[in-house]
Amino acid sequence: MQWKVLFLSSVIFISSFVQAQLPAYPKGYFRNPLGIPIDLSANFGELRPNHWHMGLDLRTNQRENLPVYAAAEGYISHIGIRAQSFGRFITITHPNGLSTLYAHLNDFYPELEEYVTGQQYSQESWAIELDLEKNKFPVHKGQLIAYSGNTGGSQGPHLHFEIFDTKTTKRLNPLLFGFDVEDRVAPTIVKLAMYDRSKSVYDQSPRFFALKNTDSGYIIPKLPVIVTGLDRVSFAIQAYDRLSGSNNPNGIFSAKLFINYEPQLSFVLDSIDYKETRYMNAHIDYKYDYNGGAYLQHLSKLPGDNGAAYHVIKNDGVIHLADTTIRNVSIDVKDAHGNTSQINFGIQYSDSLAQQIMKYRNPAQRFAPNMVSVLEKPDFELFIGEGCLYDTVQSVYFRNNAVATTIVSGIHQVNDGSFPVHDDLTVRIKPTKQIPDEWKDRLLIQKTSKGSTIRKAEWQGDWVTAKFGDFGTFQVVADVIPPQLNELGRGDTINLSAASRIVFSPTDNFGMVKKLRAELNGQWLRFTNDKTRNWIYQFDERCPYGVHEIKVTIEDLVGNTTTKAWWFKRAPYTPPPPKKKVVKKTTAKKPPAKKKK
Secondary structure (H helix, E strand, C coil): CHHHHHHHHHHHHHHHHHHHHCCCCCCCCCCCCECCCCCEEECCCCEECCEECCCEEEECCCCCCCEEECCCCEEEEEEEECCCCCCEEEEEECCCCEEEEEEEEEEECHHHHHHHHHHHHHHCCCCEEEECCCCCCEECCCCEEEEEECCCCCCCCEEEEEEEECCCCCEECHHHHCCCCCCCCCCEEEEEEEEECCCCHHHCCCEEEECEEECCEEECCCCCEEEECCCEEEEEEEEEECCCCCCCCECCCEEEEEECCEEEEEEECCEECCCCHHHHHHHECHHHHHCCCCCCEECCCCCCCCCCCEEECCCCCCEECCCCCCEEEEEEEECCCCCEEEEEEEEEECHHHHHCCCCCCCCCCEECCCCCEEEEECCEEEEECCCCCCCCEECCEEEECCCCCCECCCEEEECCCCCCCCCCEEEEECCCCCCCHHHCCCEEEEEECCCEEEEECEEECCEEEEEECCCEEEEEEECCCCCECCCCCCCCEEECCCCCEEEECCECCCCCEEEEEEEECCEEECCECCCCCCEEEECCCCCCCEEEEEEEEEEECCCCEEEEEEEEEECCCCCCCCCCCCCCCCCCCCCCCCCCC
16 A cells, blocks of 8 residues: 555656646637537547647537637738648737637638638639738637638538647647636546567567556556566557547547656657657557557657657656566556546566567668668669658568559569658669650659559659658559540530539549649639549639630649630529429219119
8 A cells, every 4th residue: 555655646746747847828818719619529639640630629510600710819820721631721820929720611701701812813723821911810809710611631510720839830739728628537548558679669569458447547457567578668558538528539648657656758748840740650559550450659759759749757668677676667647637547557577488588680681760771772772861760660672573564663662551751761763664755754653552652753864763751662654644524514505504613523543633724714713622522613703694615724743634625604593493293183983882672
């Protein structure tokens, strides 16, 4: 019992120390940006593919076009419209040194919508980024700025909301600003994973331990002490958090590792820059996730992790077991409101188990973190920069000959996508086939690994090169097929009187339509491309009633183009009157006459 009291005292002291180091967040300065109570579908620091979630996702009751209000006074400093990503979004700069961002919007408020539309037509581009002067669009706290939507990379109606430091652009956890969000529920810890840190985390599968929640914290049932032959180990956890009254699993805020009641290392998801959000791939067991497993969050800092999430207190979280002494391990898991869950167990090194373990030997070539590595073959080269890798990665290379006519190089495989890469890899390939002159500007480097990624190839002497964000299989391909465009309709002059919009869904053999340009009677016409698949024009005052010509040109990544033109007409449309229901007359049959007796 005495060790429990000592442990709890240590946790209280360390938690107070860490809280004292956090900056003072102004409580009550920002209001709820919606007119309905805050209900979260995602929180700050939630784990997403290749990034942490950098704000709050506020539910809009599965509806669009709810009013969105300025969270505090300031001025609209930036407006963006992007395919995927944030879709339509607004940034407001506030006088206290902070800014807020509102994303996946539908319409902006009328004056702002009119200004943005004018800029799009002036620049002849639907996708647009606008920096605005301080006196252009000032706002007061609670002013209507837009309507909520489902634009960009959103998978359903909601409002994405961020708070960040205006000067550094670091995103701050909005739940630290005192919003009215009830949370009395401690995080749930699902399982514990242990790693052999005498080798790379990518060269192994972790050992898992099921957990049980008790009155004194989470324990490993029937295993108070883990006995191991490994002399260097680290741990990871699978955990999530919930708000009061919600079944939605959100991300945890922090976790701290204690050895013999002394804090070793923690991660805290309170302040993240977009430049470092990809370090989330070092924070999780990337390989386990890639192969279909759940997110496991490391309680150790990988050697190539240069992000800001981890805070080294005593060491990097790797536990060195130099003797057979039992070490008490505790993991303290918190949410942003301070609710805490703990795991408590012991670990002990065993000489007899150590003798049964085959010691790890390095293969001939490996790629190490914090170093420049180059893989060189007669017709293939791979350059790995100093900041690319988080831990040591094996070098596995295979080459096959191409069969298809348009594949003009060998097919080169380097590892696969289960090894995360932080910065881009540079790939250089020497074509092995004679390339016709008309193909030389139509070359792509294609990478496959759980899907396909293409890049336009750039010539460097007899080699072509491009950059990629992960390992996989690479080949040089000639793209000589132009993209395809669906027809607007049939006939010499197409009648669109009953239509409210025009939709084009262009396709490409490599899935990359780079650009669509539409002209109405020779003038640029704005087509939106919110979800990247469809290009949409909603009829407005720029297309009055009458007969018009529309010409559309689409272009793929290497410059192949397709152009089509149509004549169409618009006239006031009166829907046909409803058809009258024809009531069929029925003649009732007379009952048969009764026979006379």
